[in-house]
Amino acid sequence: MMKKFVLLLSVLCAFGCKPLLVKLYGIKNPSFVTEEKIKKYLLKKDIDTTGLLYTKDLKAWQDVLSIGMPNAYFFNAKGEYVNYKKTASDCNAKVGSFIEDLKSLNTEPSDKEFTLEKMFGKLSSYNGKPTEVTGYDGYVLITWATYVGKLNRDKSFDWVELIKTAQSKGVNVKMCLINGDLQEKWGMSEEEKSQLDFDFDFNQ
Numbered sequence: 618m619m620k621k622f623v624l625l626l627s628v629l630c631a632f633g634c635k636p637l638l639v640k641l642y643g644i645k646n647p648s649f650v651t652e653e654k655i656k657k658y659l660l661k662k663d664i665d666t667t668g669l670l671y672t673k674d675l676k677a678w679q680d681v682l683s684i685g686m687p688n689a690y691f692f693n694a695k696g697e698y699v700n701y702k703k704t705a706s707d708c709n710a711k712v713g714s715f716i717e718d719l720k721s722l723n724t725e726p727s728d729k730e731f732t733l734e735k736m737f738g739k740l741s742s743y744n745g746k747p748t749e750v751t752g753y754d755g756y757v758l759i760t761w762a763t764y765v766g767k768l769n770r771d772k773s774f775d776w777v778e779l780i781k782t783a784q785s786k787g788v789n790v791k792m793c794l795i796n797g798d799l800q801e802k803w804g805m806s807e808e809e810k811s812q813l814d815f816d817f818d819f820n821q
Contacts, residue, residue, distance in 0.1 A: 692756040780792045
């Protein structure tokens with residue numbers, strides 16, 4: 618049975634035509650990729666691949682990307698989730714301003730049920746080493762994928778630079794990149810892969 622997945626792509630722009638958005642940003646249907654291809658893509662963008670994370674399986678992939686793509690997860694010093702969205706209509710355009718005010722992360726309301734530990738239960742590291750999750754005042758997990766094209770540049774990689782700037786000013790946060798591509802590492806058969814179908818929705 619064919620499994621249909623709708624990927625929510627967060628785009629802030631004036632265009633309302635989906636085909637135009639896809640062409641403008643160079644967005645492609647997800648395909649299964651290798652660790653080598655993913656790291657090569659990042660290195661071309663001058664992005665550090667140390668500690669790069671990926672989703673453990675297809676179910677985790679669905680869960681992690683359910684908030685839209687690209688996007689970011691914030692956790693306070695206690696490892697509790699902090700939602701950067703102040704209203705239901707907020708989109709990932711708010712991520713940048715939230716990063717610029719990371720010093721207030723531990724004063725924001727948090728979700729004690731959704732923890733960093735639970736989040737890492739859905740993720741694996743390409744280097745096979747556990748991610749260090751103690752001794753920080755906050756944690757930022759940023760999603761990105763090769764198939765979203767220029768959205769990486771305009772969103773995810775821009776947020777990376779904002780966090781680096783915050784860190785250089787003494788903000789003690791841990792940043793991790795989560796790759797949102799379909800992983801060859803999952804070991805799915807060609808038959809299983811052929812049963813997957815994708816469509817895009819846009820949150821503007």
